[in-house]
Amino acid sequence: MTNTSFDSKAFRSALGTFTTGVTIITATAADGTKVGMTANSFNSVSLDPPLVLWSLAKTANSLPVFTEAKHWNVHVLSVEQEPLSGRFASRGEDKFAGLDLDDGLTEAPLLPNCTARFQCRTAFMHDGGDHIIFIGEVLGFDQTDLPPLVFQSGQYALTARKPREEVRLAKSEPPPECSYTEDLLGYLLGRAHFQMVNRLQTLLDQQQLEQAQFFILSVLCIRDRLTLAGINEYIAYTGYTVDQADMEVLIRGGHVVIEEGRFRLTADGRDASLHQIAQAKAIEEELVEALGPGDAMALKLLLKRLIERTDPGLPDLWSVSA
Amino acid sequence: MTNTSFDSKAFRSALGTFTTGVTIITATAADGTKVGMTANSFNSVSLDPPLVLWSLAKTANSLPVFTEAKHWNVHVLSVEQEPLSGRFASRGEDKFAGLDLDDGLTEAPLLPNCTARFQCRTAFMHDGGDHIIFIGEVLGFDQTDLPPLVFQSGQYALTARKPREEVRLAKSEPPPECSYTEDLLGYLLGRAHFQMVNRLQTLLDQQQLEQAQFFILSVLCIRDRLTLAGINEYIAYTGYTVDQADMEVLIRGGHVVIEEGRFRLTADGRDASLHQIAQAKAIEEELVEALGPGDAMALKLLLKRLIERTDPGLPDLWSVSA
Incomplete structure (x- = not known):
């Protein structure tokens, strides 16, 4: 009016x-x-x-x-x-x-x-x-x-620039009876995430590690001397639950030792994790360049706001008092 | 200058x-x-x-x-x-x-x-x-x-609005020697995705299904009568590889039948999948409202641009000719 x-x-x-x-x-x-x-x-x-x-x-x-x-x-x-x-x-x-x-x-x-x-x-x-x-x-x-x-x-x-042509992932329209489309946020988040992790896979293959081990090493690299339950608490957000068998792979590979029920990175384990992080950062740099620095900032901001909204109350990985 | x-x-x-x-x-x-x-x-x-x-x-x-x-x-x-x-x-x-x-x-x-x-x-x-x-x-x-x-x-x-306060997920700063921070795009994508899927978990628990089965049903709901290899081709992006045991869970639950080596949804299976999609859409609506419609559009646009950049060449799930 x-x-x-x-x-x-x-x-x-x-x-x-x-x-x-x-x-x-x-x-x-x-x-x-x-x-x-x-x-x-x-x-x-x-x-x-x-x-x-x-x-x-x-x-x-x-x-x-x-x-x-x-x-x-x-x-x-x-x-x-x-x-x-x-x-x-x-x-x-x-x-x-x-x-x-x-x-x-x-x-x-x-x-x-x-x-x-x-x-x-x-x-x-x-x-x-x-x-x-x-x-x-x-x-x-x-x-x-x-x-x-x-x-x-x-x-x-911040701004997110729109390309001249609409960005469409699938070449064809979904059938009309299909209610599951490429515009679902859950689909887009999942695909973006897994495609990113999959680009790490070459390095993980060289290291003879799976994605579960990548998550374990990442957690131990930040917060050492955790029990199995402690590790799972931190990686719960990934949907993975790791067990003793996953840890054995890392122990056999010389990445991790167990002391009094708590897992600790070896020098080799820390090294492997730092390589993974370096690789993740290299992939990220490439993508930030492709999107543009302003658009990458906007993406991170929006993801953080989404994560705040959906946070089930994860323990603070970086907290010294946790 | x-x-x-x-x-x-x-x-x-x-x-x-x-x-x-x-x-x-x-x-x-x-x-x-x-x-x-x-x-x-x-x-x-x-x-x-x-x-x-x-x-x-x-x-x-x-x-x-x-x-x-x-x-x-x-x-x-x-x-x-x-x-x-x-x-x-x-x-x-x-x-x-x-x-x-x-x-x-x-x-x-x-x-x-x-x-x-x-x-x-x-x-x-x-x-x-x-x-x-x-x-x-x-x-x-x-x-x-x-x-x-x-x-x-x-x-x-499009614009992504910035809240007055900087959005920080962790309450504390990471230790200076830690090169893995909450600002890594891979971390943000992973956490945003899994927190979203985890919100589906209540429904999946009621249906006595795991996330792997959620992915399988989603694929079969769009593209029926696939072999195990065919299913895996479509869900490769999720990082999951499903095996015969995963399919057995769905067959025992009455969600799927196998005919000449190809899997087909039953009426119950389609019903379970449609419930999942409805739930995913309800979660999405809540989040779009929380972010605001413009910001949600910006997030989807940025995710699509990222996916395009990291696409290893996935088969087109919605293509009629695939």
Whole structure:
């Protein structure tokens, strides 16, 4: 239903559905004071001449500085700069405390490690209701490969890029009576996981080990001197339950010794596990490169949120007190 | 390095790192002709009065209509409207052909099924280099729950929202010598998958079945009359290899019969499998709700891209010709 009453909360909520990047815009006052603020009202305007715009609330403390300054810099923030976004969004005292600055084309402060930066000269200012619209001519710009931070509906976000063609695993449509499709999350998680573990298999074959042994060694590599029950507690999440026979394989292979009912890695066992982890990391690096660093971050974030939601209460593998 | 030469490709690339939503902006000419174009230069300007802005290239065919029209509508597109974005981005003839329109406050065309819409009256127009900046007073707006479409660096994208606090599964940091951390993609995929399958376990316990039997029934439910080797070919991705003993469990339970060396589901077996799929879908619905529909879409998209990258060449389960 069309809302014409302009309840400010509802209007902000509707505007917030338009996704944006996050920028910090900086300037230097005549007395040398540096000002900066987080803004998502940035946008490009013109390629030739090169123009960009953003809007600043008329109530902003920094308004006099920006209206008098001839120059300002726009910093498109990277994912890693989320804390900086928070710092420049608040009314803190010296937002620049402890920050290293790069040398810029003008007197405006230039922050490092951004996804992109635009160094501008004020071209026009226009009245925009409770904001002033600043239009700047871009004097210089640069860009890095750092994945950009995103803002949507009042929350920070990462992006997952969509290929031009829909990604379909099966070449053919499932038959209409089939309710089990490739879009089931459980299927996708299982297949993604097993395909990843299967890429470890060549190494495991060389080591004459099965996946169960891979899980055991991984656990013992982090948390040594466990009983069989202790090991199973940590690998319960894998669906595997290991027994004495699985441990015997590792003992015969010289990977593990048993002392007073507790299993301990040998130097060879630790070595085998470290090789497996190195291999897992090499596979991971290849995949992060294939997906892109921002998309890989988004995937990990989503998996962690899913794991939190489905966690049956696993013991904390990395906890020193467990 | 700061670029001051304004190579148009490099400048566009740097501007493109600023993530945006995708909008279609529409107007009606004096002669009744409807115009519309895809734009990502939209942004909010002011809450009181309610103002928004966007820019239109001076070379656009629709420029005369927009400069003469008193009203225009901004549609923040949902993920499902990606084809519409493509249609309104091209110089087609009748972009509105076959589209149902909603009744709006003004004569400007109002498209349905968007994430948000803003019905505007032109307040100001400003020169912006090779573009005209349109500033509109918002007369009415509405919003749905549909996840918005996103644009970044020349590609469509979905977003994965970041919670305010970093998501950490373990309460404690791993010891410094430990190179196996919760950030390994293989660990996250495995844990997410097994926690999901484990939530099926209550049903499987009632059915007196193990996970291996769950995989077998799933395969036979889609593709009946397989040999043991055929079944294993389809479930190889799970890491399981099933043997005659696994099949015997299903035969004794009345789920499967064997005919000329090929396994076939009984009515009871199909029923058991359909219950499992229904349960898997119920779990999935709960998780999609917990993550949010847009984030769930992003997770599935990323998993599919990962699966494509790691696919060892699995047979196509849904293919009729396999």
